[in-house]
Amino acid sequence: MRSLSVWLSVALATVVIAVPSKDGAHKLKESIPAPRGWTKSAPAPADHIIELRIALPQPNFAELERHLYEVSDPFHDRYGQHLSKEEVESLVTPEPESVHLVNEWLASHGLYEDSLSRSPAKDWVLVKVPVTLAEEMLKTEYHVWTHDASGESVVRTTEYSIPEHLDDHVELVQPTTMFSRMRSLKTTFHINDVQEKVAAAPAAAPPISIPSASGGHVDASCNQTITITCLQQLYNAVGFTPSTKHGNEIGITGYLEEFANIQDLQSFYADQRPDALNSSFTTVLINGGLNNQTLSEAGGEANLDTQFAYGLTFPTPGTFWSTGGRPPFKPDTITTTDTNEPYTEWLDFVLSQPKLPQSISTSYADDEQTVPASFAKRVCAGFAQLGARGTSLMFSSGDGGVGDGEEDPALQECFTNDGRNATRFVPLFPPSCPFVTAVGGTIHVPETAVFFSGGGFSDLFPRPAYQELAVTKFLKTLAPGTYQGLFNPNGRAIPDVAAQADLFRVFLSGRPVSIGGTSAAAPTFTGIVSLLNSARLEKGLPPLGFLNPLVYAIQALDPTAFNDITVGNNPGCGTPGFNATKGWDPITGVGTPNFGKLKDIVTLDFLHIPGL
Numbered sequence: 001m002r003s004l005s006v007w008l009s010v011a012l013a014t015v016v017i018a019v020p021s022k023d024g025a026h027k028l029k030e031s032i033p034a035p036r037g038w039t040k041s042a043p044a045p046a047d048h049i050i051e052l053r054i055a056l057p058q059p060n061f062a063e064l065e066r067h068l069y070e071v072s073d074p075f076h077d078r079y080g081q082h083l084s085k086e087e088v089e090s091l092v093t094p095e096p097e098s099v100h101l102v103n104e105w106l107a108s109h110g111l112y113e114d115s116l117s118r119s120p121a122k123d124w125v126l127v128k129v130p131v132t133l134a135e136e137m138l139k140t141e142y143h144v145w146t147h148d149a150s151g152e153s154v155v156r157t158t159e160y161s162i163p164e165h166l167d168d169h170v171e172l173v174q175p176t177t178m179f180s181r182m183r184s185l186k187t188t189f190h191i192n193d194v195q196e197k198v199a200a201a202p203a204a205a206p207p208i209s210i211p212s213a214s215g216g217h218v219d220a221s222c223n224q225t226i227t228i229t230c231l232q233q234l235y236n237a238v239g240f241t242p243s244t245k246h247g248n249e250i251g252i253t254g255y256l257e258e259f260a261n262i263q264d265l266q267s268f269y270a271d272q273r274p275d276a277l278n279s280s281f282t283t284v285l286i287n288g289g290l291n292n293q294t295l296s297e298a299g300g301e302a303n304l305d306t307q308f309a310y311g312l313t314f315p316t317p318g319t320f321w322s323t324g325g326r327p328p329f330k331p332d333t334i335t336t337t338d339t340n341e342p343y344t345e346w347l348d349f350v351l352s353q354p355k356l357p358q359s360i361s362t363s364y365a366d367d368e369q370t371v372p373a374s375f376a377k378r379v380c381a382g383f384a385q386l387g388a389r390g391t392s393l394m395f396s397s398g399d400g401g402v403g404d405g406e407e408d409p410a411l412q413e414c415f416t417n418d419g420r421n422a423t424r425f426v427p428l429f430p431p432s433c434p435f436v437t438a439v440g441g442t443i444h445v446p447e448t449a450v451f452f453s454g455g456g457f458s459d460l461f462p463r464p465a466y467q468e469l470a471v472t473k474f475l476k477t478l479a480p481g482t483y484q485g486l487f488n489p490n491g492r493a494i495p496d497v498a499a500q501a502d503l504f505r506v507f508l509s510g511r512p513v514s515i516g517g518t519s520a521a522a523p524t525f526t527g528i529v530s531l532l533n534s535a536r537l538e539k540g541l542p543p544l545g546f547l548n549p550l551v552y553a554i555q556a557l558d559p560t561a562f563n564d565i566t567v568g569n570n571p572g573c574g575t576p577g578f579n580a581t582k583g584w585d586p587i588t589g590v591g592t593p594n595f596g597k598l599k600d601i602v603t604l605d606f607l608h609i610p611g612l
């Protein structure tokens with residue numbers, strides 16, 4: 001995407017400017033305490049290239065949000081009347097004055113249009129500059145910071161300034177103060193015990209009676225090994241074949257150099273979905289994303305997500321986006337590796353596409369407190385744009401219960417990052433963004449909440465209206481004073497829904513493995529959403545788009561459309577966490593899907609909700 005010539009022109013341009021900038025007085029934009037768990041070392045090497053992302057304000061975002069809620073609210077006349085790409089762009093485009101003033105500032109540092117790239121709505125400007133120039137522009141000093149636990153290094157600063165006259169015209173500049181560490185949410189990874197387990201499964205065990213399942217029962221083996229058939233039975237989707245005639249598609253995001261292996265997908269299909277054999281998916285590379293089909297290099301996360309999402313939705317066309325870029329700084333290379341969280345790279349790419357898959361799953365996240373608030377809000381605003389265009393976005397809720405995303409409790413960090421070191425539960429972002437659907441996890445048949453299922457309350461985003469009723473009902477079940485000070489009872493509550501999240505039988509590098517994590521729950525729930533979208537499109541109805549207002553409305557009026565999970569808790573931070581309860585709870589949300597019931601509801605000509 002960003003060519004060598006762009007880099008060269010930046011390098012040349014920066015050589016040319018010898019005159020000091022005429023920026024005038026600077027104003028402090030952001031300052032953070034030294035982040036926990038990171039150690040500052042040497043100043044950044046002067047020739048290190050950094051890609052700055054500059055966010056220009058979106059003055060009409062409130063208007064976009066209003067449209068989003070109207071077209072996503074099943075009680076509203078405009079339900080399903082999603083916006084076009086152009087309509088969305090016009091609602092997030094910055095003021096011409098902001099574009100002009102930022103251009104002027106960049107030009108004063110020798111950075112002209114040919115060395116910049118912009119997001120489709122021009123609300124982000126990207127420019128690659130040597131760290132010395134970034135320091136001059138932002139009146140700051142970059143250092144190499146090393147993450148104590150992992151040894152990974154990034155080039156960052158703890159504060160930056162911009163020219164005073166730009167204060168209202170620049171929302172944020174990154175990478176500056178971002179010390180987050182994106183991770184994939186697969187918590188357990190058993191490679192060797194699979195064959196024995198399957199062999200040991202009592203072949204003739206009678207099916208387990210589950211009244212909500214297809215035919216009222218689920219194969220006994222599903223209590224130990226989750227396959228496509230298990231999910232179809234459990235979620236009442238046996239016998240439904242999605243249509244390929246109406247443009248329905250499903251998308252899976254991949255990050256951190258992972259790619260999905262096609263040979264493994266065929267082994268998986270041979271094992272669990274023989275009618276899908278020889279079918280495949282489209283890999284799209286973004287920002288230098290990898291797709292090395294070498295079998296031994298296949299990604300566990302990518303294989304899990306694609307095998308189950310595409311396996312559940314065959315023959316629906318599938319896309320896998322392999323997005324490159326991650327923070328670690330590699331001092332020995334000239335290429336820019338020191339990027340922001342790659343969600344924005346992915347967002348820039350998909351928002352520029354005229355047509356999008358209607359259902360998209362992501363199984364990666366960060367601790368919310370490590371993502372600068374201004375950045376998290378802008379990324380969340382990007383997800384709102386996708387929702388307004390009619391795409392449903394599912395994110396895994398996390399694998400650390402009420403603690404941080406760290407699967408090993410000994411490594412969990414339940415302290416605030418604000419310099420006070422206060423003990424605090426750690427919600428994850430993006431699931432904490434109110435414009436995405438956060439998917440928690442269950443285990444076993446009958447289903448119970450799985451202990452690692454991420455859940456809790458955002459410290460950044462207030463509780464959206466759509467979940468007010470369900471969440472206040474839950475909060476009333478807590479004894480007075482429960483976990484006081486450990487969570488924000490007024491925050492966006494996580495998760496919204498749940499699905500199976502452990503013991504998934506996946507093929508990886510040629511052999512079956514058993515994988516668990518809310519990583520498994522997100523593509524599973526997304527697969528069910530894609531089947532619902534197929535049923536809607538087949539009836540000439542628009543896709544579901546941003547799901548949450550519908551999810552909570554259905555739960556309130558027809559509680560049997562989701563399987564309520566009432567057993568289990570999600571320990572973390574040295575506490576037992578929250579309990580699964582009747583109704584919504586911060587481990588499994590409103591529960592797991594009953595596809596048959598949901599399909600009947602969402603395919604009524606006007607979206608009729610029983611009881612209305």
Ligand SMILES: *[C@@H]1O[C@H](CO)[C@@H](O)[C@H](O)[C@H]1NC(C)=O
Nearest residue numbers: 208209220223224444445446
């Ligand atoms: C499923 O497995 C769990 C855990 O091993 C066990 O407690 C439960 O009894 C099993 N359920 C059935 C119906 O066999």
Ligand SMILES: *[C@@H]1O[C@H](CO)[C@@H](O)[C@H](O)[C@H]1NC(C)=O
Nearest residue numbers: 269273274275276277278279
């Ligand atoms: C897949 O391809 C093989 C080899 O071409 C063929 O023998 C087999 O019938 C195909 N299977 C399906 C389900 O199309």
Ligand SMILES: *[C@@H]1O[C@H](CO)[C@@H](O)[C@H](O)[C@H]1NC(C)=O
Nearest residue numbers: 290291292293294295296297
């Ligand atoms: C994939 O990567 C491996 C090791 O990194 C390398 O040996 C192999 O040649 C690469 N294969 C392809 C097709 O690029």
Ligand SMILES: *[C@@H]1O[C@H](CO)[C@@H](O)[C@H](O)[C@H]1NC(C)=O
Nearest residue numbers: 035036037415419420421422
């Ligand atoms: C917070 O914890 C860090 C790391 O353990 C320590 O260096 C720092 O002094 C603590 N700060 C406060 C205010 O207790």
Ligand SMILES: *[C@@H]1O[C@H](CO)[C@@H](O)[C@H](O)[C@H]1NC(C)=O
Nearest residue numbers: 477478479482569577578579
């Ligand atoms: C969870 O349930 C147990 C058993 O009923 C109870 O003792 C505990 O207080 C509950 N925890 C919370 C956070 O409500």
